[in-house]
Amino acid sequence: MSTTYASTLHGRFARSPSRAQRLARLDRLATLLDTAFVIPFTKIRFGVDGLFGLAPVVGDVVTTGLALYIVYEAHKLGAPRHVLARMIGNVALDGLIGAVPVAGDVFDVIWRANKRNVRILREHLDREAQKGR
Template identity: 30%
Template sequence: MMNRSSYRMMVKTAKYMDKYYLDPLIGLIPGGFGDTISSLLAFPFIYYSLCVVKSIPLTLAVIYNILIDVMLGAIPVIGNVFDIFKRSYVDNLKLITGYIEDDKEIISKVRKKAFATAVLIAIVCFLIYWVVRAAIAFFHMLF
């Protein structure tokens, strides 16, 4: 699995984004465009964990790291400082590699993050439901 071109792409992405600090530099692009670009560069990790390794818990753990990175990176000015220290690309690469190599500690981390992400997704869906419901009620009040 680690000989695939998609794995090599993840290694290079992690190297440039976290070890050469490209993530905080891209985050400086104003208007949220930098954070959007940075998030898009995380898609190979999602693809690999879901389509190659075929693990939903691993994919949820990868998404968890991406969401934390996006959330921290979205904070104006301070978010770029957080991006220097929060190395989500390297963390995701470690999760994927450890999962493939059957590292018990990594698998435990994956399960914890997967559960947290599943709960987070459920909360967000619940909030979306209530926002949509409130918007519909408000719309009906106007007309």
């Protein structure tokens, strides 16, 4: 794998994160958004997506923006259009249904669009790596 460099604010050069590091960061973000917390005495997991969704409009806009960041990173990692379209579909469904009061919050807990999108991206990258062997 070749070494890549990115300019920093101070004009110095630093290594850009590897693909594995970027995927790990996306996975942590998806976990925070979708499954970071558990309701005590149950197996029900939820994330800040469900919590922010309780704030009408603003919460949904913020979490949709974070979900779109995952799609943007997938694009930067070289995901093809059909993978990106599937990921955007998940974000759109999450954003539209998530905007419905109460039912949308329950849907956010069940659907977990961000975890789905990171899984879709990982599966695509794994298939590509298998082809390259």
